[in-house]
Amino acid sequence: MQAVRNKDSKIELLLRKALWNKGYRYRKNYKELEGKPDIVLTKHKIAIFCDSEFWHGYDWENKKSEIKSNKEFWISKIESNMARDREVNIILKKEGWKVLRFWGKDIQKNITKCIETVEKSLEVK
Secondary structure, rough: OOOOOOOHHHHHHHHHHHHHHHHOOOOOOOOOOOOOOEEHHHHOOOEEEEHHHHHOOOHHHHHHOOHHHOOOHHHHHHHHHHHHHHHHHHHHHHHEEEEEEEEHHHHHHHHHHHHHEEEEHHHHO
């Protein structure tokens, strides 16, 4: 597990580059906030998380049956990640932050839609 990147992953870099090219300036891996969001637009109070499908439980009810080895450990690990994600969302929203979470596959396949989502959240005040 030490080879798992917790910052500057491919999906983070893709989204950051697209935001930068659109003129948005941000902080990355912002330690001042709960959950250390991958990208933070401090001026607009938007916290963005780039979630990989495996670690954050995409389509979990179907995918957990596919785990073959060390099943108990991985199910517990991923479900605790999912619970932590929900808790972080609640805390940040209570503090007045907008929380956006993007799946890695969505960032890779449709970066334009992700940027549009960010821009729509900027419009809503």
